[in-house]
Amino acid sequence: MNFPSLFSPLDAGPCHLKHRVVMAPLTRMRAARPSLAPRPLNAQYYTQRATPGGLLIAEASPVVASGFGNPGVPGIWSEAQVAGWRAVVDAVHARGGFIFLQLWHVGRVSHSSFQPGGALPVAPSAVAISTDFKAMTSDGKVAAYETPRALETAEIAGIIENFRTAARNAMDAGFDGVEIHGANGYLLEQFLQSRSNRRTDRYGGGIENRARLLLEVTQAAIDVWGANRVGVRLSPYGIANDSGEADPMPLYTHVVERLNPLGLAYLHVIEPRSSGAGRAEVNWQNVPSAMMLFRPIWKGVLIAAGGFTGEAANEAIAAGHADAVAFGRIFIANPDLPRRLQRGWPLNPYNRATFYGGEEAGYTDYPFYDEMAPA
Template sequence: MKFPSLFSPLKVGPYQLQHRVVMAPLTRMRAEKPSLAPRPLNVEYYAQRATPGGLIIAEASPVVNTGFGSPGIPGIYSEQQIAGWRKVVDAVHAKGGIIFLQLWHVGRVSHSSFQPGGALPVAPSAVAISSEFKAMTAEGKVVEYETPRALETSEIPGVIDAYREGAKNALKAGFDGVEIHGANGYLIEQFLQSRSNLRTDQYGGSIENRVRFLMDVTKAVIEVWGANRVGVRLSPYGIANGSGEADPMPLYSHAIKSLDPLGLAYLHFIEPRSSGAGRAEVNHQNVPSAMVLYRPMWSGVLITAGGFTGETADAAIAAGHADAIAFGRIFISNPDLPRRLRRAYPITPYNRATFYGGEQKGYTDYPAHDEMAQA
């Protein structure tokens, strides 16, 4: 019996992938200002990383102007942003690639400087992120997190509708699908977890109630796209942005079992060893594996991400723990990553100092292996 590998084909929703090397959604803070629309530099970046039958999950994009937590992030709520993303999508499609957009709202990970009129950011409950984590202002200054304002029950349908509108806008921009960002301590995960959700209405208290917001958002997005072009990202053992559930198993088992019958394109995990990897180098030891623990509860396509090499990715797929592997940091520095992994070419190290903000440096100036060989 031949086991699948990174370079076996895979059906994801209606799409046939030619390989299982997925580009993870990566915040890079290089959108045009002040429109926060993708610009030609972003088009070049994504086109460099597109491959025939390869899946790119484009960076997290707020569905509403109150959903930002960092400057220079592209949005998906204005006509300019839709037009900017359409150019990205067209460039990826011209290379034969498939591209989903990650829909985002940061909730309490925002700051009043991003909010109209300097209002407080919103969250399920008025619980601040602890001082060990730092917020970023709209000007890029590092400050303490503020205590957010708890959403009124009557406001929640409007937030769900913002996700629905973001999904419609992604469809207008020509994307092949969308991924709902339910990980890394942002708004959806704030509703999921007991430390950030102290509500007493139908969105708080029991696990079923805390999962309700995720389910309502997912169903709203499915209304736009159909289930087989919608993915969901979760980080059950994550600790990013002050997140973390004391015992994740009951909560995430319920969430995954609730999502499973919907027929989604995929479920996407962040492995716990890499939680918080966007802000620092981490490799948490002696932590559980999300893909191993939750795979038995998920009948669809499972993508996982977090510090994989070509060898460990191949092993995870061959063992049946995951169907595809999303790569982030090494996809930044290796625009031709699928080819490098297939041919066992050397991997170019990334430069963390150029991850966020800036121009070409550390963004579009990493050469492909064949270009390096000719230099």
């Protein structure tokens, strides 16, 4: 296959990538419990997928204990979690790879069973997620989403500091940079979108106010890392977790234009066809292409994600619509995905039933192509 565009070098900030096959941030729910620290199994998983000069974006990691809503996801607020991540990062670096950590606060996409003291999850406004969606509880059951508690204006500075501390912790763990999770209906996107943000203070109302928290969180990470080691992920046309803006272009054009002059490592956009946030197969027809809409606006490195094949990724890069492509489900099932794409080797099918939770099955036991080839 070869795919010359996909396998050409690229600089993302100070990271000199040897190819443009990026591993997307993928929630897998296999951290140690109750510490929520990465463990040796997690290090093995990331090491399997590391390549010299390749970029992995590690799974979304809550920045504070009140910021998560799934069992077994790794955090980045405690010393044990930092130590666990350090082992992962060291193993990836030993393979010559680069690795960023995605910083996460789920906001209303949670349940009181996860919250310290059984409190309600927090959000920009007291607007519950639709009954069409179900929450996961701490014991792995499902329940209706509760109406979250609206954050007081004075509390928002604390959320920004949670992200700042997490960025510092990621640096202590040895990561090459951090990605701000502003997508898929989680807290920062809840502030961005009018359907979930009914505030009347400086963080609500018009587009400039609704974008304020994302931009302030991004600046906090920049204060720690420098702009060229910070990325931002957006899902302008996503519908995950009851998200969605009626007219996304004015909002997301404003956000991208405000991010432009900062000098970020990259902007990471999710295509609408892959807006189910891993919970379901989504393949919209006749929807806009996020990368094609925002490529003319964004002046830096653009990573596109969502349902790409190797051929489609190569074509997108060759046409200038994206600079790199992040792969999710097929990277789960193919630890040697870059080599398979470059050499035209067949891909292992993925098993959705093993995406979340468990141990080795569906995590570290997918075979490399060389292991399948006859002697």
